[in-house]
Amino acid sequence: AQKVTQAQTEISVVEKEDVTLDCVYETRDTTYYLFWYKQPPSGELVFLIRRNSFDEQNEISGRYSWNFQKSTSSFNFTITASQVVDSAVYFCALSPLGIKAAGNKLTFGGGTRVLVKP
């Protein structure tokens, strides 16, 4: 069985502060994908990033960066110099990898609500 844990339910920061969201996962699969999604107050789910389990290179995209550490089963997400528009719920998710991977079902964490105050 797969499990994703986002221990932080809510984080409040002041604009321009950095914020790091923790994600810890459990899986018996040797290959898998990890994802982050953003859900702004308007309610839609926006895909942010996908990482393969065999690629532990960290990634930066603008003010967003991701730190994948297979040894600790973690895939943390950092927003640098936060802005009010970053206020949202962020979800970490996990799926098996491979053509026979049972429909590529996603297992989501419970989400972390980020509130960026001006």
Added chain:
Amino acid sequence: DAGITQSPRHKVTETGTPVTLRCHQTENHRYMYWYRQDPGHGLRLIHYSYGVKDTDKGEVSDGYSVSRSKTEDFLLTLESATSSQTSVYFCAISELQRGGNEQFFGPGTRLTVL
């Protein structure tokens, strides 16, 4: 943006009535999914489809059924709605490809069962 629509977007119904939610895609993706979102639980998979007339259960499938008669449409039916099925329902689509299998989500349907 992925071409995914859900209808209705909001619905209020009474306990015991059947309800059908529709997901429509214009991307010709093979895989379609129904999730429900509840506070503290993130999103949980109800059912998914891997082709026309091919469906399977997710982790919270009790009380729900699905059908997919065309590639573009995936219907979720609550056979006899209960208050515990009050939730926000999201449809998602994906396609297997070498680069990955990220899912793209529709706008959601807010269902209230009184």
